[in-house]
Amino acid sequence: MNSEKISRADVVGAKVVRQAILSRNHSLWGNEFSVVCTDPGEPPESVYCAVLRHLNPRRTSAPAAASHTFLRIGQSALMSDDTLNQLTQTAQRLEKHRQHFTLSIDNPLDALPGPVERRAMVRQLYKLKDQSGIKLAYNNYKLDTNPGDLLIDLKLYDYIKMPFPDSALRLSLNTRSGLFDRLYERMLELINTTRVCFIADHVEFCDSALLARNLPFEYFQGGYYSPADRL
Numbered sequence: 001m002n003s004e005k006i007s008r009a010d011v012v013g014a015k016v017v018r019q020a021i022l023s024r025n026h027s028l029w030g031n032e033f034s035v036v037c038t039d040p041g042e043p044p045e046s047v048y049c050a051v052l053r054h055l056n057p058r059r060t061s062a063p064a065a066a067s068h069t070f071l072r073i074g075q076s077a078l079m080s081d082d083t084l085n086q087l088t089q090t091a092q093r094l095e096k097h098r099q100h101f102t103l104s105i106d107n108p109l110d111a112l113p114g115p116v117e118r119r120a121m122v123r124q125l126y127k128l129k130d131q132s133g134i135k136l137a138y139n140n141y142k143l144d145t146n147p148g149d150l151l152i153d154l155k156l157y158d159y160i161k162m163p164f165p166d167s168a169l170r171l172s173l174n175t176r177s178g179l180f181d182r183l184y185e186r187m188l189e190l191i192n193t194t195r196v197c198f199i200a201d202h203v204e205f206c207d208s209a210l211l212a213r214n215l216p217f218e219y220f221q222g223g224y225y226s227p228a229d230r231l
Contacts, residue, residue, distance in 0.1 A: 014047045020226035030068030045080040052086040072104040078124045088132040102135040108149040161199045166208040
């Protein structure tokens with residue numbers, strides 16, 4: 001695992017959590033960092049900036065080193081120039097060591113107040129990808145997710161993270177409701193249309209992992225594979 005150390009003094013009122021992301025062959029592919037506030041609401045931009053200053057790349061070519069770093073972040077933080085500068089600097093540091101930086105976006109565009117705010121957010125996402133080489137992940141995808149939120153025509157997202165609702169899928173298989181087949185077909189459609197990779201998130205149990213492997217997920221994350229570390 002990576003050895004980033006984050007000063008607790010820098011993230012007062014919040015905790016930083018790291019969880020591994022594994023490939024289909026169970027090798028370590030990446031780590032996702034997330035910020036959880038002790039008070040309700042999204043973390044302030046200052047907390048994200050503090051965390052970013054400590055996300056230094058591994059200075060080793062060891063085979064076990066993760067080559068992808070994810071940061072789970074809320075949309076509101078992306079409207080801050082200070083945060084954007086920190087994100088760009090972090091991406092540049094990682095790139096020098098052949099490591100990739102991905103933002104896991106927490107909120108859908110529908111959560112923004114109106115079309116003006118949505119257009120502004122899309123411009124910010126373009127800026128991050130075009131000027132900084134940062135990759136983007138859509139977080140919390142579901143079968144009923146609004147297709148407009150995925151920005152399919154713009155092809156902005158590189159990854160789609162899906163919490164794994166295995167109980168509903170297992171029930172679907174038992175009752176032949178067709179949910180499993182619809183999800184499989186929808187995932188393939190998005191893969192073929194946008195070239196995204198799917199990440200199964202919140203995989204907690206062995207039977208969940210087995211079921212997830214029957215869907216076109218490329219990567220897997222959750223307590224079954226690796227418990228989250230509090231830094």
